[in-house]
Amino acid sequence: MHETSRHTILAIDDHPLFRKGVADLIDMDDTLEMVGEAANGQDGLELAKSLQPDLILLDINMKGMSGIDTLKAMKQEDIDSLILMLTVSDNEEDVLTALRIGADGYLLKDMEPEDILGSIRKAMEGTVVISDHLTQLLAKALRDEDKLVEDKSPTPLTSREQEILEHISNGMSNKLIAKTLSISEGTVKVHVKHLLKKLNLHSRTEAAVWALRRL
Amino acid sequence: MHETSRHTILAIDDHPLFRKGVADLIDMDDTLEMVGEAANGQDGLELAKSLQPDLILLDINMKGMSGIDTLKAMKQEDIDSLILMLTVSDNEEDVLTALRIGADGYLLKDMEPEDILGSIRKAMEGTVVISDHLTQLLAKALRDEDKLVEDKSPTPLTSREQEILEHISNGMSNKLIAKTLSISEGTVKVHVKHLLKKLNLHSRTEAAVWALRRL
DNA sequence: TGTATTATACCCTATAATGGGTAGGTGTTA
DNA sequence: TAACACCTACCCATTATAGGGTATAATACA
Numbered sequence: 001m002h003e004t005s006r007h008t009i010l011a012i013d014d015h016p017l018f019r020k021g022v023a024d025l026i027d028m029d030d031t032l033e034m035v036g037e038a039a040n041g042q043d044g045l046e047l048a049k050s051l052q053p054d055l056i057l058l059d060i061n062m063k064g065m066s067g068i069d070t071l072k073a074m075k076q077e078d079i080d081s082l083i084l085m086l087t088v089s090d091n092e093e094d095v096l097t098a099l100r101i102g103a104d105g106y107l108l109k110d111m112e113p114e115d116i117l118g119s120i121r122k123a124m125e126g127t128v129v130i131s132d133h134l135t136q137l138l139a140k141a142l143r144d145e146d147k148l149v150e151d152k153s154p155t156p157l158t159s160r161e162q163e164i165l166e167h168i169s170n171g172m173s174n175k176l177i178a179k180t181l182s183i184s185e186g187t188v189k190v191h192v193k194h195l196l197k198k199l200n201l202h203s204r205t206e207a208a209v210w211a212l213r214r215l
Numbered sequence: 216m217h218e219t220s221r222h223t224i225l226a227i228d229d230h231p232l233f234r235k236g237v238a239d240l241i242d243m244d245d246t247l248e249m250v251g252e253a254a255n256g257q258d259g260l261e262l263a264k265s266l267q268p269d270l271i272l273l274d275i276n277m278k279g280m281s282g283i284d285t286l287k288a289m290k291q292e293d294i295d296s297l298i299l300m301l302t303v304s305d306n307e308e309d310v311l312t313a314l315r316i317g318a319d320g321y322l323l324k325d326m327e328p329e330d331i332l333g334s335i336r337k338a339m340e341g342t343v344v345i346s347d348h349l350t351q352l353l354a355k356a357l358r359d360e361d362k363l364v365e366d367k368s369p370t371p372l373t374s375r376e377q378e379i380l381e382h383i384s385n386g387m388s389n390k391l392i393a394k395t396l397s398i399s400e401g402t403v404k405v406h407v408k409h410l411l412k413k414l415n416l417h418s419r420t421e422a423a424v425w426a427l428r429r430l
Numbered sequence: 431t432g433t434a435t436t437a438t439a440c441c442c443t444a445t446a447a448t449g450g451g452t453a454g455g456t457g458t459t460a
Numbered sequence: 461t462a463a464c465a466c467c468t469a470c471c472c473a474t475t476a477t478a479g480g481g482t483a484t485a486a487t488a489c490a
Contacts, residue, residue, distance in 0.1 A: 015303070015324050017331070021236035088230070109230050116232070158466065171421035187468050193449060205420045206386035212427045373436060402438050408479060446477065
């Protein structure tokens with residue numbers, strides 16, 4: 001172990017209290033050092049670039065720029081810090097997406113502090129760390145290959161389709177959406193039809209659930 | 216101020232790290248003392264009964280027994296501690312519900328630690344504390360009386376209706392629900408019809424959204 | 431026991447939504 | 461220019477939902 005320099009860590013989370021908890025946790029380990037905090041993805045990205053920390057703790061559920069988006073941006077900017085995603089939810093899609101983009105681990109916030117510390121140390125050693133009960137999820141996802149194949153080539157929704165999906169996830173009817181967007185109801189139906197096909201869903205209710213589940 | 220005894224606080228939240236943050240925060244104030252922690256509603260309820268703290272910090276979004284349910288249970292058990300709800304979301308329904316049941320305040324987790332401490336102190340003095348931008352929400356809700364009148368006399372859903380609502384919020388069709396519950400599709404439709412009327416909604420998609428929003 | 435609630439199942443009709451098709455206009459890109 | 465993707469809008473048919481009704485059996489409760 002290098003006594004001269006501790007491993008540097010940057011925490012990105014929009015809950016001050018949670019950041020404080022993490023900071024205290026990291027203080028407890030002599031080999032780790034918290035070098036920065038950010039309350040949102042934008043600031044986090046900037047800090048990541050300027051501080052070049054060894055490891056970044058990145059919350060998934062943030063207002064504005066999501067953790068996933070932030071992760072994408074970091075990868076595009078060739079930030080070579082280790083990145084551990086922190087989240088409250090074990091949403092399978094998020095886990096797969098994050099790991100696919102290149103996250104180095106995926107931790108649930110309800111882990112015990114000791115386990116979180118342990119995971120950080122493991123990650124420093126190059127291990128991809130994943131919360132225990134998420135590994136089961138992953139194993140399951142790997143078993144039915146469909147999920148991976150599907151997600152590998154996800155026909156992306158057009159912006160109009162996304163817009164309409166959002167309205168659906170708000171409980172709106174085609175007629176209302178049509179009025180809101182000032183287009184014909186028939187056109188809305190076409191978009192709904194396409195978006196259902198692309199997402200491999202079979203009803204607007206499924207679509208609403210799908211959309212709401214991934215925030 | 217009584218120098219002899221500090222105000223006692225119990226924190227109920229399923230995120231250990233968050234509890235730690237709160238604990239540290241409370242340690243900073245000489246007039247406050249953290250006397251207990253619980254990771255779920257059940258344990259929280261028991262601790263509340265045995266410790267009889269002056270104030271309880273209660274997270275809304277918990278696995279299993281929700282914060283709202285825990286709050287209800289505490290009120291039924293005649294626990295006379297002050298109860299501050301802590302949550303990440305500013306869901307209007309939750310706020311109204313919590314305050315109606317008798318919460319003494321409603322704080323958002325993304326508040327600054329100082330503000331949270333301040334709110335706790337205010338609550339101790341008997342003030343109902345509510346996060347700033349929630350007050351706007353409340354004002355709005357008060358303006359259109361419908362919301363209050365509606366929620367004041369909520370025709371409760373029967374267990375069967377709740378069961379079916381849950382399936383709807385899972386994206387299931389009437390036909391599938393019928394098969395799952397081994398009843399006729401027509402019966403499912405009746406239940407859906409009734410539940411929509413009771414909740415004052417107009418489509419299953421709205422129902423799904425409604426159900427998902429309140430977890 | 432009588433009454434209220436609940437779950438069940440069917441009737442009806444009207445409207446909403448799904449899932450195919452074709453097709454014109456626009457903007458981008460090879 | 462030609463190919464392509466997208467938004468728009470309509471055609472068609474089928475199915476699903478919504479909302480109203482009546483009615484029966486079981487259960488819960490006073």
